[in-house]
Amino acid sequence: MIASSQSLDNIGRKVSNGEVLDQEDIIFMYDEADLNMLGKLASSLMTRISGKKVSFVSNMILNYTNICNVRCNFCAFYRTGKEEDSYLLTKEQVVERIRPFYEKLGITQLLIQGGVNPDLDLEYYTDLFRLIHQTYPKLGIHGLSTSEISFISRKSRMSVRDLLETLVESGMESIPGAGAEIFSDDVRKLLGRPPGSGKQWLSVMEEAHKLGIRTSATMMFGHVEESRHKADHLLSILQLQKKYHGFLSFTPWNFEPGNTKLQETAGIKYRSGGMDVLRNIAISRIVFNSDLPIIQSSWLTNGIQMGQMAILFGANDWGGTIYDEKVIPATGKSVGNLRKESIINSIRQIGMIPVERDNLYRPIDTTG
Numbered sequence: 480m481i482a483s484s485q486s487l488d489n490i491g492r493k494v495s496n497g498e499v500l501d502q503e504d505i506i507f508m509y510d511e512a513d514l515n516m517l518g519k520l521a522s523s524l525m526t527r528i529s530g531k532k533v534s535f536v537s538n539m540i541l542n543y544t545n546i547c548n549v550r551c552n553f554c555a556f557y558r559t560g561k562e563e564d565s566y567l568l569t570k571e572q573v574v575e576r577i578r579p580f581y582e583k584l585g586i587t588q589l590l591i592q593g594g595v596n597p598d599l600d601l602e603y604y605t606d607l608f609r610l611i612h613q614t615y616p617k618l619g620i621h622g623l624s625t626s627e628i629s630f631i632s633r634k635s636r637m638s639v640r641d642l643l644e645t646l647v648e649s650g651m652e653s654i655p656g657a658g659a660e661i662f663s664d665d666v667r668k669l670l671g672r673p674p675g676s677g678k679q680w681l682s683v684m685e686e687a688h689k690l691g692i693r694t695s696a697t698m699m700f701g702h703v704e705e706s707r708h709k710a711d712h713l714l715s716i717l718q719l720q721k722k723y724h725g726f727l728s729f730t731p732w733n734f735e736p737g738n739t740k741l742q743e744t745a746g747i748k749y750r751s752g753g754m755d756v757l758r759n760i761a762i763s764r765i766v767f768n769s770d771l772p773i774i775q776s777s778w779l780t781n782g783i784q785m786g787q788m789a790i791l792f793g794a795n796d797w798g799g800t801i802y803d804e805k806v807i808p809a810t811g812k813s814v815g816n817l818r819k820e821s822i823i824n825s826i827r828q829i830g831m832i833p834v835e836r837d838n839l840y841r842p843i844d845t846t847g
């Protein structure tokens with residue numbers, strides 16, 4: 480315990496002096512550091528950045544197709560296109576699905592992503608984004624994973640840079656961080672991700688940041704990864720962030736094994752426990768500190784009470800209402816609806832101040 484305390488003190492000193500932590504520091508925090516002390520350090524850094532304010536967004540997630548030719552071992556959502564429950568929404572269906580959430584619940588962010596559907600070409604996306612933008616002008620479109628973007632770029636024989644410019648002209652505002660998982664190819668091989676797809680994620684994000692497009696970053700933990708893989712993942716994101724400051728937020732989220740191939744092949748019966756979730760939140764805050772100031776708790780995978788605990792361990796964004804999400808229910812886990820009022824209440828219950836934000840993390844209404 481004394482050794483942990485002293486080492487964590489050194490890490491705290493490094494962070495306060497603005498030094499970048501190294502792989503060893505991060506592995507120590509994963510494998511040896513006392514969780515409560517990690518939480519204390521992370522929470523003090525969070526308070527310096529945002530005081531008692533915790534942001535959240537009114538949003539929906541629209542999964543426009545579940546047909547995907549990547550077929551990751553950790554994904555329960557995808558279909559090959561032959562199953563009865565395979566689907567692809569037309570642009571008119573997408574617009575109608577958004578309507579009640581925009582008109583009645585006042586969402587300001589649309590997170591739109593799906594499978595890598597080989598039948599879709601660039602026009603599907605540009606027409607779709609244009610129509611959404613014209614119909615719901617106050618909605619920030621947070622669209623497409625790096626896997627979808629890379630595929631469309633190859634299919635349309637367009638550079639990623641030109642494609643991103645075209646998508647932005649059509650109405651896309653920012654890019655979600657999906658597909659990052661863990662960057663190491665050794666891990667990705669077991670996850671069923673193509674080799675080089677970790678580097679591809681970083682390179683699409685770099686192109687976006689060069690163009691001034693803001694994006695999110697993520698990490699999926701609780702499967703076959705080791706602490707060193709998580710350390711390298713966090714450091715790769717930090718390195719890119721120091722170059723362009725294009726990431727708006729970071730979300731560490733845990734693998735949901737239900738109905739996935741990985742559940743069988745790697746024998747993972749259960750998702751990570753609460754201590755693991757909090758450790759990942761706290762370490763993310765300590766590693767990124769003010770370089771990537773928004774750390775998001777993931778209530779969708781961990782529930783409301785863990786969402787509250789994550790705030791006390793260094794997160795300062797609740798995430799969103801995420802109406803209509805389809806990926807997590809595919810694992811067999813039931814996801815309740817979380818209205819804006821419940822989020823405000825959950826944040827107030829832990830003595831913090833809820834601040835509603837838009838897609839680009841600008842406050843739109845101080846409800847506290």
Ligand code: SF4
Nearest residue numbers: 547549550551554594
């Ligand atoms: S995680 Fe994404 S890319 Fe992988 S199979 Fe599922 S939908 Fe396809």
